[in-house]
Amino acid sequence: MTRVAELVPYDEALTRYEPVIGLETHVELGTITKMFCGCPTTFGLEPNSAVCPVCLGLPGSLPVVNRVAIEYTIRIGLALNCSIASWCRFARKNYFYPDMPKNFQISQYDEPLCTDGWIDVDVDGQTVRVGIERVHLEEDTGKSLHMGGATGRIHGADYSLVDYNRAGIPLVEIVTKPVPGTGALAPVVARAYVTELRDLLRALAVSDVRMEEGSLRCDVNTSLARRGAAEWGTRTETKNVNSFRSVERSVRFEIERQAAVLDAGQRVVQETRHFHENDGTTTAGRSKEEAQDYRYFPEPDLVPVAPDAAWVEQIRAALPEFPAARRARLQSQWGVTDLEMAALTNSGALDLVEATVAAGATPADARKWWLGELARHANESGAELSELAITPVDVARVSALVQARTLNDKLARQVLEGVLAGEGSPDDVVAARGLAVVSDDSALTEAVDAAIAANPDIAAKVREGKLSAAGALVGAVMTATRGQADATRARELILQRLTTS
Numbered sequence: 001m002t003r004v005a006e007l008v009p010y011d012e013a014l015t016r017y018e019p020v021i022g023l024e025t026h027v028e029l030g031t032i033t034k035m036f037c038g039c040p041t042t043f044g045l046e047p048n049s050a051v052c053p054v055c056l057g058l059p060g061s062l063p064v065v066n067r068v069a070i071e072y073t074i075r076i077g078l079a080l081n082c083s084i085a086s087w088c089r090f091a092r093k094n095y096f097y098p099d100m101p102k103n104f105q106i107s108q109y110d111e112p113l114c115t116d117g118w119i120d121v122d123v124d125g126q127t128v129r130v131g132i133e134r135v136h137l138e139e140d141t142g143k144s145l146h147m148g149g150a151t152g153r154i155h156g157a158d159y160s161l162v163d164y165n166r167a168g169i170p171l172v173e174i175v176t177k178p179v180p181g182t183g184a185l186a187p188v189v190a191r192a193y194v195t196e197l198r199d200l201l202r203a204l205a206v207s208d209v210r211m212e213e214g215s216l217r218c219d220v221n222t223s224l225a226r227r228g229a230a231e232w233g234t235r236t237e238t239k240n241v242n243s244f245r246s247v248e249r250s251v252r253f254e255i256e257r258q259a260a261v262l263d264a265g266q267r268v269v270q271e272t273r274h275f276h277e278n279d280g281t282t283t284a285g286r287s288k289e290e291a292q293d294y295r296y297f298p299e300p301d302l303v304p305v306a307p308d309a310a311w312v313e314q315i316r317a318a319l320p321e322f323p324a325a326r327r328a329r330l331q332s333q334w335g336v337t338d339l340e341m342a343a344l345t346n347s348g349a350l351d352l353v354e355a356t357v358a359a360g361a362t363p364a365d366a367r368k369w370w371l372g373e374l375a376r377h378a379n380e381s382g383a384e385l386s387e388l389a390i391t392p393v394d395v396a397r398v399s400a401l402v403q404a405r406t407l408n409d410k411l412a413r414q415v416l417e418g419v420l421a422g423e424g425s426p427d428d429v430v431a432a433r434g435l436a437v438v439s440d441d442s443a444l445t446e447a448v449d450a451a452i453a454a455n456p457d458i459a460a461k462v463r464e465g466k467l468s469a470a471g472a473l474v475g476a477v478m479t480a481t482r483g484q485a486d487a488t489r490a491r492e493l494i495l496q497r498l499t500t501s
């Protein structure tokens with residue numbers, strides 16, 4: 001194959017081509033046990049300690065379907081506006097892979113549990129409806145570890161190890177319909193879809209949806225059609241993209257790369273591709289199998305799944321509030337703009353702010369601390385807001401201390417720092433660091449007198465009625481008290497001294 005070295009700049013590519021995207025998302029369900037046996041699904045156990053004859057595919061072992069996994073999948077299907085099959089079967093997908101001890105995967109093929117749904121995604125103030133083709137249930141594979149190579153990939157490795165703990169964990173695959181017509185927004189729509197899906201799955205409490213631990217994994221399909229052409233182009237499938245940002249970057253890169261291939265008069269090859277985090281590029285993997293390569297047939301060791309209609313309705317009735325509805329409710333309760341709401345959602349502060357408000361802070365204060373001081377801390381330490389060593393209750397307490405004028409903003413920041421540094425609760429930090437605001441007149445009078453004495457010119461202006469000049473004297477009091485004075489009270493005392501005598 002001739003290698004096309006150049007990329008077409010993104011904006012230029014969009015003038016000639018229209019992208020179509022599609023996403024296949026794998027979600028490990030948060031069941032306590034595996035899909036077809038009683039082994040635990042706990043992450044991070046000693047390799048090959050959570051295995052049994054069923055998930056190791058030993059001869060004579062028989063699988064039994066996990067009812068909770070079926071229930072969770074129906075919950076997902078209903079939340080995605082899908083139809084739920086009243087009768088369906090599992091299928092055997094036959095292929096050899098070292099991390100799959102049975103040499104087949106129990107999956108669903110032509111009889112998925114949930115079909116034909118949709119989810120709305122907000123991008124730049126517009127709503128894009130993403131169609132859902134199917135939601136089906138299967139079992140995860142084990143995990144190969146390639147040792148001794150530089151990249152962790154099989155190429156260049158000295159040897160490989162296999163951990164079967166993950167083999168048999170229930171895995172839901174959510175496949176979108178192709179999404180055309182998003183133009184230059186395609187990469188952002190892909191990212192927004194995965195984000196919305198993650199939030200929805202979290203609200204449904206069916207998975208811990210941690211991309212970094214692999215419980216949410218994404219394959220991103222991209223194709224380009226020449227503008228005005230009736231037919232879509234050939235798609236590539238970028239495998240296992242493992243962050244929201246990477247989803248966006250991988251679509252963007254494929255648009256630039258495929259445009260270059262097409263401009264050169266070549267054909268895009270239907271293949272899987274690997275995404276590289278370090279430079280945002282993709283490289284060719286294997287050419288894509290056709291369904292017939294897997295020799296699917298109905299799994300003979302399992303009875304069909306036939307969810308009772310009453311049970312499905314019971315699951316529907318118990319669905320929680322969805323993220324979009326919750327955002328709308330909070331936005332109206334808090335009286336914030338679309339832009340402010342987007343900032344809260346994008347920074348991952350929504351849950352934290354809600355909990356802080358529940359702990360007694362005003363929405364404005366809760367937003368101020370989480371999006372200001374605490375976001376700065378998170379940025380500096382490269383952590384998520386939710387990973388900071390401070391709770392919404394702590395933040396609400398600091399906010400209450402400011403409201404009560406026990407702390408001013410400057411001292412409050414020091415208290416937050418102390419809590420983040422592990423010095424205890426806000427009250428512990430206030431006591432240990434002696435941080436409370438000095439508002440007591442007898443303690444302030446001395447600093448006020450000293451400030452007036454040290455700044456006779458300014459004092460004279462205030463005496464002549466130029467009250468705005470008093471600010472400089474308040475500043476001097478704050479400096480002298482190392483920021484601990486109650487500025488409002490200090491100003492009152494200064495004006496009393498200079499205007500009433």
Ligand SMILES: [Zn+2]
Binds near residue numbers: 038050051054055
């Ligand atoms: Zn097992």
